[in-house]
Amino acid sequence: MGNIQAALTSEPIIESKTVSVVSCRFRGGQGKTGVEDGPVHLLEAGLIDQVKELGYEVRFDGHQEFKDIEEDFPSEQDPDIGRMRRPRLVSKVCEKVSQVVEERARAGEIVLTLGGDHSLGMATIGGTIEAHPDLCVLWIDAHADINTPETTDLGWLHGMPVSFLLGLSQMPEYAWTKGRLHPSRIAYIGLRDIEAGEKATLKKHGIKAFSMHHVDKFGITKVVEMALDAVNPGRDRPIHLSFDIDALDPSIAPSTGTPVRGGLTFREGRYICEAVAETGRLVAMDMVEVNPSLTDPADPISAQRTVATACALIRSALGENLL
Ligand SMILES: NC(=[NH2+])NCCC[C@H](N)C(=O)O
Ligand SMILES: [Mn+2]
Numbered sequence: 001m002g003n004i005q006a007a008l009t010s011e012p013i014i015e016s017k018t019v020s021v022v023s024c025r026f027r028g029g030q031g032k033t034g035v036e037d038g039p040v041h042l043l044e045a046g047l048i049d050q051v052k053e054l055g056y057e058v059r060f061d062g063h064q065e066f067k068d069i070e071e072d073f074p075s076e077q078d079p080d081i082g083r084m085r086r087p088r089l090v091s092k093v094c095e096k097v098s099q100v101v102e103e104r105a106r107a108g109e110i111v112l113t114l115g116g117d118h119s120l121g122m123a124t125i126g127g128t129i130e131a132h133p134d135l136c137v138l139w140i141d142a143h144a145d146i147n148t149p150e151t152t153d154l155g156w157l158h159g160m161p162v163s164f165l166l167g168l169s170q171m172p173e174y175a176w177t178k179g180r181l182h183p184s185r186i187a188y189i190g191l192r193d194i195e196a197g198e199k200a201t202l203k204k205h206g207i208k209a210f211s212m213h214h215v216d217k218f219g220i221t222k223v224v225e226m227a228l229d230a231v232n233p234g235r236d237r238p239i240h241l242s243f244d245i246d247a248l249d250p251s252i253a254p255s256t257g258t259p260v261r262g263g264l265t266f267r268e269g270r271y272i273c274e275a276v277a278e279t280g281r282l283v284a285m286d287m288v289e290v291n292p293s294l295t296d297p298a299d300p301i302s303a304q305r306t307v308a309t310a311c312a313l314i315r316s317a318l319g320e321n322l323l
């Protein structure tokens with residue numbers, strides 16, 4: 001009965017065997033250099049071969065090109081709008097990325113976006129939802145990234161993508177954003193650094209958010225189950241997994257721009273990805289905020305550790321070790 005109902009109510013999910021890698025060497029949504037090198041390090045670590053080894057075809061046609069946009073909007077041509085920093089650059093880059101992601105998702109490929117900073121989330125999810133209107137999102141992060149231009153303190157766009165996805169932030173420079181994601185279709189796991197304005201927004205819209213407190217209280221198994229029950233009760237909707245590496249504890253993923261102690265363990269991170277793989281509904285994944293240039297002085301292999309962790313999470317989401 002469950003299956004029949006699923007077949008009747010949900011669009012067919014393409015059982016894709018192609019992973020499309022969208023590499024975004026972009027750092028304009030935050031203030032630190034080096035995050036644009038995240039994709040390069042992930043690829044140098046052998047990510048493509050690792051994915052092929054899991055039985056997928058991999059499509060990768062080089063890094064996305066943002067040069068012309070960066071030339072059109074150098075900082076002098078891109079003054080702050082209110083508190084927002086580099087607003088036009090981020091908008092133009094994300095608009096382009098969303099078109100690429102949409103096209104690949106429509107082709108039935110699993111879209112794997114490598115960042116770059118998490119402002120890209122507005123592009124990736126914005127693109128995926130055009131191809132899969134029934135989409136639900138798991139946002140794995142220490143931060144809620146749901147600031148609006150009004151609530152943001154620092155003004156960086158990597159703290160705001162969710163507000164654009166939900167249509168809470170609207171402005172002429174971001175007219176391309178459609179605000180299609182319903183608040184009931186996104187759940188967070190890993191939160192531990194949420195601003196007051198963000199907390200109010202989460203409450204107001206009844207968004208399911210599981211903090212590290214909940215992970216401690218219920219365990220990761222239960223938390224993932226509750227998150228999926230909230231956004232995907234029949235396990236029949238396509239899933240976009242947006243993974244900010246800073247969700248993990250800095251001891252496992254030190255090389256990131258806004259680390260917050262008390263994060264997910266390596267196994268908890270992998271468990272989330274495995275549970276998504278188990279549903280068979282993954283249509284897109286983001287791996288963002290890997291910044292190999294930021295190192296913990298106490299950890300001589302910070303960057304390698306962080307990159308290896310990110311690769312392991314990606315492999316888990318693609319089904320590694322599922323029996
Ligand atoms: N994707 C991230 N790492 N975001 C960090 C956001 C930090 C802070 N809440 C802000 O809005 O600026
Ligand atoms: Mn974060």
Ligand SMILES: [Mn+2]
Pocket residue numbers: 118141143145158244289
């Ligand atoms: Mn984030």
